[in-house]
Amino acid sequence: MLFRFEHNGGILLGSFLSYFPTPFPNEDFRSIFYRYHLNSFNPEIMDTNMELVGIRNNFTFFPKSLEQLMAKLPKTKHITIDSIILNNTLLPVLFPFISERYHPKLLKELEYGGSWEESSLGKLAGNKYGKNMSDLIKYCPSCIKEDIEKYGCSYIHRDHQFGFIHICNKHSDKLITQCAECGVPLDYSPLTEKCKNGHHNYFKQEIQNNKSGSVQKSILRDLEYILNNNCKINRQLVELRFLEHLHSKGYINQTTNSIMSKHLISDFKNNYSLDILEDFGVSYNHVKQHNTLENVFRGSKLVINLPLTLLFIRFLADSIENFLQTSIPYTCEVPFGNGPWRCENELCPKYEQNIIIQCERTYKAGLVKAKFSCGFCHTSYALNWRVSEFESTKKQTNRKKLEYQDIKMDQVLSLWEKGMPVDEIAKQAYCTPYIVKKLLKQKYKGCNLNQVNSFTEIAASFDDKLHITREKHRGRLLDILLNNEDTTRSEIREKCRASYTWLQQYDIQWLENKLPVSKTTGKLNNRKSFQINLEKYRLKLLDFLKDNKDLMRSEIRKNCKSSYDWLKKNDSAWLERLLPPSKSIDRFDWNEIDQNLAQRVKIVSSQLINSNPNTRVARYSIMGALTTRERGRIKTYIKHLPKTDQALNKCAETKEQYQLRHLPALVSQLRNHYGYTQVTVETIMSYRKSYRGIAEEMKDSLIEKLKKL
Secondary structure (H helix, E strand, O other), X not given: OOOOOOOOOOOEEOOEEOOOOOOOOOEOHHHHHHHHHHOOOOOOHHHHHHHHHOOOOOOOOOOOOHHHHHHHOOOOOOOOHHHHHHHHOOHHHHHHHOOHHHHHHHHHHHHHOOOHHHOOHHHHHEEOOEEOEOOOOOEOHHHHHHHHHHHOOOOOEHHHOEOOOOEOOOOXXXXXXXXXXXXXXXXXXXXXXXXXXXXXXXXXXXXOOOOOHHHHHHHHHHHHHHHHHHHHOOHHHHHHHHHHHHHHOOOEOOOOOOEOHHHHHHHHHHHOOHHHHHHOOOOHHHHOOOOHHXXXXXXXXXXXXXXXXXXXXXXXXXXXXXXXXXXXXXXOOOXXXXXXXXXXXXXXXXXXXXXXXXXEEEEEOOEEEEEEEOOOOOEEEEEEEOHHHHHHHHHOHHHOOEEEOHHHHHHHHHHHHOOOOHHHHHHHHOOOHHHHHHHHHHHOOOOOOOOOOOHHHHHHHHHHHHHHHHHHHHHHHHHHHHHOOOOOHHHHHHXXXXXXXXXXXXXXXXXXXXXXXXOOOOOOOHHHHHHHHHHHHHHHHHHHHHOOOOOOHHHHHHHOHHHHHHXXXXXXXXXXXXXXXXXXXXXXXXXXXXXHHHHHHHHHHHHHHHOOOOOOOOHHHHHHHOOHHHHHHHHHHHHHOHHHHHHHHHHOOOHHHHHHHHHHHHHHHHHHHHOOOOOOHHHHHHHOHHHOOOOHHHHHHHHHHHHHO
């Protein structure tokens, strides 16, 4: 499947990324983003996502706003939006089964993003009847080992992330989502070579042995075929193949051309056991509904049920390859044949000649309708077809009603405006004079064409009728206005609705001059209205406070509620200067709270650094380790907590401090996993890009620490 993007391709350098990971084979785009995150020193994934694509949330199933990423990538990176979608997401598997009318919207969201309320990409993950994408990130233990040996780290494989696939296509290992030691979800942990609780033995190899194992492998081969041939597959081809295979297996009624749903559902359920359906996340009760299987290939909804679709294809043709490559023509006659078809306009020079090479067929409830359009005389006719009525319908062809295309109307009007008579126009347009007059009446409604044969006369006739109608409606309205001097617009409209409506449409300027002034036009604009309210409520509150100086805020609001509330919303700065101090501000001893919280920050930051995490202990990392109440006070009342704010800034690790602390872990990885016997600063810089571009002083510090290791 080809997409329409043409962009060419970290650490931010101005508005550009000086670094971005090179994608591994079959790597999920979330894995690429997370590898960038590990080297970016951003405290949270949301910060990295904001930096890359301008969206402040965690990585989702499918990327959005990729145009922003393309604009920031280094020029040396040959990464495009197309390459990310085709090689690093599962969209190439989903797109062939989605109606093409949704493609532009989805591609626009991939490129430019959009609000979550209007998002369509999220719906592609599936629903309760069939999960297309897994909620938890999956890994194959054997793939983890191979990736570490080959690339130095493991990564997320996109073909492991289907919601209904539980084994690896390459190794047949059972896919894992949790740490084998403590059961915590793995998420992105394998990219850091340990789970969130620090267990390095977080995976255990296990072969999948269940009843759906062979079916899983068959579906995996189908998914691989779609990924490799997605550019050759589209929704129209899939729908056509479904109808062909259903027809060949006797699931389509030969007389009515309708699907025999009961027979189809019964055979489908007999082919797959309840355990197999459940293993693929397909509901048995959903399958046995009357239109479930039919909606798989006839539905035009955005949300597709991929596991059910693939099981249905396997039921009909054993594999997606056989399903698509095996064309099985209908055994019945093609409705109306394959053409060409003859023109049925007796006035056309090509009458009864087979010059129509295309027809538009539509199908509904066993009835095929076809429209045949002649490109020479620009007329068309329609025919209906049923299996049992084909011969009799074919004999009625000459009695079918002729229709005239828009181009015929344009031709007639063009000749008419040039002053050509009706009979002459009819000859040039290959139609009867009656048709010419009919088309002209459609343009000039209400005009008498029987005695008219020129454009100037019909224009005069039309103007006369318009003048008479206008004077009639004006007169009615003037009578109402003379007899009702103080009436409003709405009352006038009620008394002569027909004239009022006609004048609104055809004589609006005259109507506006005669009607009384609208109440809405007499209103002040917003700025003037705001200024009036501001002065009014300020004066009202000042007058009240002159005689009530010792009242509390609550008592002032109780006695002067409208002014208080309006000023609180629109002029809070002025109101705060006028009111007595709020007692709620003094409920806490902020100085004491500030001292205690600053001490907590120092203790927590020290504990975090001593635990030697593989990420930098930054401001938000420290806040995340505090209690909910402590964290809430910092976020909401930081202006009352200067010592805490200072402690957070002072205790947070700098980039250089983190690099020095993390150095032993990097040295251990290089020696244990890559067989390095001597590790130098140059080795570290080539292994981790985050160490490149460091100052000379920092390089000297690293050299001194390496000597001790």
